[in-house]
Amino acid sequence: MRDVAVVSFAQSPCQAANRRDDMADILLPVIREAVYAAGIGRDDVDFVVSGSHDFYEGRTFSYIESLDAVGAWPPISESHVESDAAWALAEAWSWLQLGEGDIALVYGIGRGSLPADLDQVVPAQLDPYFLAPLAPHRDAIAGLQAHAAIEAGLTSEQGMAEVVVRCLDAATGNPLAQRSGQVDVAQLLDAPYVSSPLREHDVAPIGDAAAVVVLAADDAARRLAERPAWVRGLDHRMDTHYPGVRDLTTSPSTRRAIGRAAELAGFTTSDVDIAELHTEYSHQEAILTNALELNGAVVNPSGGPLAGRPVTATGLIRIGEAARQIRDGNADRALAHATSGQALQQNLVCLLEGDG
Amino acid sequence: MTEPITTMPSPFRMDYTYVAGTGRSVFLRGLAERKLMARRCAGCEQVYLPPPEFCSRCLRELEPPFELDGRGVVSTFCVVSFPFPGQRIDPPYVVAYIQPHGAGTRLMHLVREVEPEDVHIGMAVEPVWVSDDELDTSLLSIRHFRPVHNGGADA
Amino acid sequence: MTADSLSAAYTVEFPFERTVGPKIGTFLGGLRDGRLYGAQTERGVLCPPLEFEPETGAETGELVPVADTGTVTSWTWVPSRPGDPVPHDFAWALIAIDGTIGALFHVVDVDGDSARMATGMRVRARWRAERVGQLSDIECFEVAP
Numbered sequence: 171m172r173d174v175a176v177v178s179f180a181q182s183p184c185q186a187a188n189r190r191d192d193m194a195d196i197l198l199p200v201i202r203e204a205v206y207a208a209g210i211g212r213d214d215v216d217f218v219v220s221g222s223h224d225f226y227e228g229r230t231f232s233y234i235e236s237l238d239a240v241g242a243w244p245p246i247s248e249s250h251v252e253s254d255a256a257w258a259l260a261e262a263w264s265w266l267q268l269g270e271g272d273i274a275l276v277y278g279i280g281r282g283s284l285p286a287d288l289d290q291v292v293p294a295q296l297d298p299y300f301l302a303p304l305a306p307h308r309d310a311i312a313g314l315q316a317h318a319a320i321e322a323g324l325t326s327e328q329g330m331a332e333v334v335v336r337c338l339d340a341a342t343g344n345p346l347a348q349r350s351g352q353v354d355v356a357q358l359l360d361a362p363y364v365s366s367p368l369r370e371h372d373v374a375p376i377g378d379a380a381a382v383v384v385l386a387a388d389d390a391a392r393r394l395a396e397r398p399a400w401v402r403g404l405d406h407r408m409d410t411h412y413p414g415v416r417d418l419t420t421s422p423s424t425r426r427a428i429g430r431a432a433e434l435a436g437f438t439t440s441d442v443d444i445a446e447l448h449t450e451y452s453h454q455e456a457i458l459t460n461a462l463e464l465n466g467a468v469v470n471p472s473g474g475p476l477a478g479r480p481v482t483a484t485g486l487i488r489i490g491e492a493a494r495q496i497r498d499g500n501a502d503r504a505l506a507h508a509t510s511g512q513a514l515q516q517n518l519v520c521l522l523e524g525d526g
Numbered sequence: 527m528t529e530p531i532t533t534m535p536s537p538f539r540m541d542y543t544y545v546a547g548t549g550r551s552v553f554l555r556g557l558a559e560r561k562l563m564a565r566r567c568a569g570c571e572q573v574y575l576p577p578p579e580f581c582s583r584c585l586r587e588l589e590p591p592f593e594l595d596g597r598g599v600v601s602t603f604c605v606v607s608f609p610f611p612g613q614r615i616d617p618p619y620v621v622a623y624i625q626p627h628g629a630g631t632r633l634m635h636l637v638r639e640v641e642p643e644d645v646h647i648g649m650a651v652e653p654v655w656v657s658d659d660e661l662d663t664s665l666l667s668i669r670h671f672r673p674v675h676n677g678g679a680d681a
Numbered sequence: 682m683t684a685d686s687l688s689a690a691y692t693v694e695f696p697f698e699r700t701v702g703p704k705i706g707t708f709l710g711g712l713r714d715g716r717l718y719g720a721q722t723e724r725g726v727l728c729p730p731l732e733f734e735p736e737t738g739a740e741t742g743e744l745v746p747v748a749d750t751g752t753v754t755s756w757t758w759v760p761s762r763p764g765d766p767v768p769h770d771f772a773w774a775l776i777a778i779d780g781t782i783g784a785l786f787h788v789v790d791v792d793g794d795s796a797r798m799a800t801g802m803r804v805r806a807r808w809r810a811e812r813v814g815q816l817s818d819i820e821c822f823e824v825a826p
Contacts, residue, residue: 239585284543285541286542303815306786309757414729531701533700535696537694543691
């Protein structure tokens with residue numbers, strides 16, 4: 171295995187609706203910042219991978235527009251996933267492990283504000299025979315999961331509100347968060363349900379942002395960062411799609427992924443200082459904490475997705491934030507998690523470590 | 527025994543907001559005033575029409591926009607002979623990449639007021655704008671391009 | 682340079698038709714005929730009839746008729762929107778159809794009164810008079826007597 175590390179991370183502010191920038195404009199300043207922070211020029215990048223989704227962008231082959239911000243002339247080696255950019259990072263990591271190059275630039279763009287009504291878009295990711303024709307509300311399957319989690323004693327409406335309070339408070343230290351502030355549980359529990367038992371605050375707020383992570387291998391990483399955040403283990407797995415044949419209160423794919431990542435890393439979640447979890451809904455923190463067997467780690471010090479969810483950039487930002495804590499010397503070991511699909515259907519985990 | 531169904535309708539309908547971006551908006555606003563706006567890159571000398579905000583080769587901001595009159599030459603073209611849903615004109619008709627004089631890039635538009643078999647690469651063309659009340663922040667402010675008959679030099 | 686950007690609304694629309702294959706096709710044919718089918722597996726019958734067993738990945742077996750009654754195992758209360766099967770607020774639910782393993786995702790209608798929803802409640806399908814071979818041929822599930 172090669173030693174691959176995150177050597178820089180940058181993101182644009184999470185905005186509820188960016189009505190100024192096109193896909194290239196939202197990305198260019200973030201690429202500049204990440205590339206500058208890594209101390210490289212654009213010619214030093216061996217491979218570019220991106221994650222974004224046509225169904226949010228509203229155009230086919232939409233990501234091609236973003237390549238104008240990458241500088242695709244002379245021709246470059248690049249790839250793309252129609253998915254959260256955490257999966258683009260998985261591809262870049264694999265590419266570096268194969269020895270194809272030494273430096274990879276991963277970017278994610280998520281513009282969730284472009285669909286006029288997410289109830290039209292979100293069901294398109296569901297089984298086209300048994301689920302999509304019923305046109306469930308965007309948070310319905312998550313609502314079923316939250317209901318099941320409460321009935322199983324994993325959490326409560328109060329517990330979910332406490333997660334939100336903690337995340338919004340943590341986000342006050344994050345100038346790029348979409349939401350932040352001091353709220354109290356009673357105030358939150360006064361709000362109506364959007365899909366019971368979920369209230370508006372229990373749903374990570376959709377928005378727009380771009381994020382960039384630069385990965386480097388071996389000596390390149392040591393040269394580019396004072397304290398590289400080594401990606402010691404990475405794995406991703408998927409649960410069965412249909413919600414009626416899953417136990418929505420557990421996350422077997424997360425368990426399997428962390429087991430494999432821990433084998434690669436030589437340490438596991440009980441050893442991590444911080445964990446950035448891709449919680450699209452407040453109730454999912456309890457499910458993931460169980461599946462990951464987190465023990466004492468500070469969860470979502472950035473505020474997490476409950477403070478801002480720029481759709482397909484959200485999982486990549488978790489990896490970037492976890493890496494940043496290591497690079498800044500606030501943590502020695504960290505976990506980052508990303509999810510895709512409804513109710514934690516697909517999960518990616520990444521175990522990171524700093525030197526010394 | 528149950529007669530199986532073989533296909534089921536699976537319609538998509540999604541409403542979106544398109545955000546033009548600042549560079550593209552300058553171009554679109556120009557069209558509403560019968561202006562074709564271009565911008566130059568001081569790094570590589572490329573002149574973009576329509577102009578984005580920055581050069582995609584140099585990754586640097588482009589110089590301030592300036593106007594071109596849109597006269598240019600046909601760079602390549604095709605004759606559309608095939609009907610399709612949403613088509614605006616009855617085939618056959620010509621769609622071309624037109625390189626306006628002064629620009630390094632090409633603009634896609636219709637070429638009309640000429641028989642399709644008479645269109646050729648290098649043919650000199652000029653824009654035909656819509657009337658005042660039809661002008662808008664849209665490429666449709668140009669109805670089509672037509673051959674230049676008086677003193678237009680073929681390439 | 683002005684920092685102001687133009688934006689505009691637009692719609693993307695595609696009238697797709699999907700081929701469904703023999704197993705789903707028979708299930709949809711059953712719905713058209715006012716009957717629910719499940720697929721046999723080693724562990725029990727699955728409704729809806731997934732083509733592959735979720736635990737093992739093995740192809741599921743023959744379709745068999747199942748009852749159109751069941752028990753709610755989870756539910757979430759939502760506001761009604763134009764186009765929804767009932768005009769008042771309702772629940773999306775997972776319904777364990779009698780005699781099957783797993784659950785079916787569908788609507789439960791309790792006349793807009795969420796206090797009548799409960800995990801474990803018994804429900805039965807309310808079929809539409811005109812059926813075409815879609816899951817919406819079942820308008821919703823309602824409280825079973």
